Amino acid sequence: MDNKSVIKLSSNETPLGTSNKALEAIKNSASNPARYPDGSAQQLREAIAKFHNLNIENIICGNGSDEILSIFANCFAGPGDEIVYSQHGFLVYPIAAKAAGATPIVAAEKNYKADVREILKVCSNKTKICFIANPNNPTGTYLTRQELIILRKELPQNCLLVIDSAYAEYVEREDYTNGIDLVTKYNNVACTRTFSKIYGLAALRIGWAYASQEVIGLLNRIRLPFNINTIAQHAAVAALQDREFIANAVRHNNKWKPFLENELKKIQIEIVPGVGNFVLAKFKNIEHANACYAYLENNNIFVRKLAEYGLPDFLRITVGLEKENVFICKIINEFIKKY
Numbered sequence: 619m620d621n622k623s624v625i626k627l628s629s630n631e632t633p634l635g636t637s638n639k640a641l642e643a644i645k646n647s648a649s650n651p652a653r654y655p656d657g658s659a660q661q662l663r664e665a666i667a668k669f670h671n672l673n674i675e676n677i678i679c680g681n682g683s684d685e686i687l688s689i690f691a692n693c694f695a696g697p698g699d700e701i702v703y704s705q706h707g708f709l710v711y712p713i714a715a716k717a718a719g720a721t722p723i724v725a726a727e728k729n730y731k732a733d734v735r736e737i738l739k740v741c742s743n744k745t746k747i748c749f750i751a752n753p754n755n756p757t758g759t760y761l762t763r764q765e766l767i768i769l770r771k772e773l774p775q776n777c778l779l780v781i782d783s784a785y786a787e788y789v790e791r792e793d794y795t796n797g798i799d800l801v802t803k804y805n806n807v808a809c810t811r812t813f814s815k816i817y818g819l820a821a822l823r824i825g826w827a828y829a830s831q832e833v834i835g836l837l838n839r840i841r842l843p844f845n846i847n848t849i850a851q852h853a854a855v856a857a858l859q860d861r862e863f864i865a866n867a868v869r870h871n872n873k874w875k876p877f878l879e880n881e882l883k884k885i886q887i888e889i890v891p892g893v894g895n896f897v898l899a900k901f902k903n904i905e906h907a908n909a910c911y912a913y914l915e916n917n918n919i920f921v922r923k924l925a926e927y928g929l930p931d932f933l934r935i936t937v938g939l940e941k942e943n944v945f946i947c948k949i950i951n952e953f954i955k956k957y
């Protein structure tokens with residue numbers, strides 16, 4: 619790598635860029651910005667419904683899944699209500715809870731994994747939503763389909779279980795579910811998805827949720843009318859059509875995630891076994907993690923510090939391109955020899 623290029627491995631985007639089909643759609647739809655976008659995102663919802671074999675009436679699209687998570691919180695919780703999430707869960711959940719005036723409640727994890735019993739322990743009739751990222755960011759761990767079913771059955775009936783499956787495309791485990799089957803089975807389960815990760819459209823902000831028509835109807839009442847711009851809508855429709863691009867991204871991840879993990883293990887860095895497109899690396903202590911972060915930064919490599927996730931002695935590294943993966947391992951190796 620030359621010294622000037624910046625390597626960004628901090629936000630779990632795909633390193634493979636964007637599908638040519640989506641890029642073409644972006645160019646074509648950029649020519650008429652004078653008109654408002656389609657407020658119902660009809661074409662996009664149709665494309666999602668067709669791709670996943672769902673009913674279009676059960677889909678809502680948002681300005682990134684972040685917006686959808688926040689709509690969930692605003693719609694179903696307010697002052698006096700509680701929203702439960704797990705100890706190292708995605709940080710948008712407490713933000714969305716607080717913004718809605720609700721109280722975020724943390725459930726302890728075991729071995730960096732959400733724990734059904736601990737979640738149930740902190741639930742009460744005040745709990746309106748339980749957010750679970752599956753797999754979770756930044757830990758990469760996941761609850762099995764069976765664990766999610768137990769959770770759903772034992773949560774209070776009027777608590778909505780929202781399964782955030784932002785990294786679902788990367789997971790190839792038999793006991794995993796992206797949540798779609800559970801939404802179909804239980805009317806108090808919803809799942810969210812994003813075009814920001816494997817689809818390579820993070821900058822355009824597109825996410826969606828699948829839930830019962832009743833839940834979608836409620837979410838739509840507070841969704842702002844033109845929440846997804848035209849370029850994003852067209853790009854996402856085109857991205858869904860490029861199945862080879864997605865398959866390639868999965869292959870890439872399956873090759874390079876184990877590479878990163880193995881290289882780091884060789885130098886005594888502990889890895890939390892995860893199934894996303896990122897690696898959670900444990901350092902000797904907080905100072906060691908911070909020093910490694912600084913060392914990487916000095917080499918123009920950016921990874922994610924995790925103090926705000928309660929993991930100050932860890933760094934999260936997104937799987938990059940081949941040369942980026944090789945380079946970061948070389949630099950961490952160098953760091954470990956010195957510190």
Ligand SMILES: Cc1ncc(COP(=O)(O)O)c(C=O)c1O
Pocket residue numbers: 629630681682683684685708751752753754755782784811812813814820823824825
């Ligand atoms: C678990 C999880 N959910 C949701 C998101 C947000 O994605 P979006 O870009 O669709 O808002 C992220 C992004 O980092 C994530 O890791």
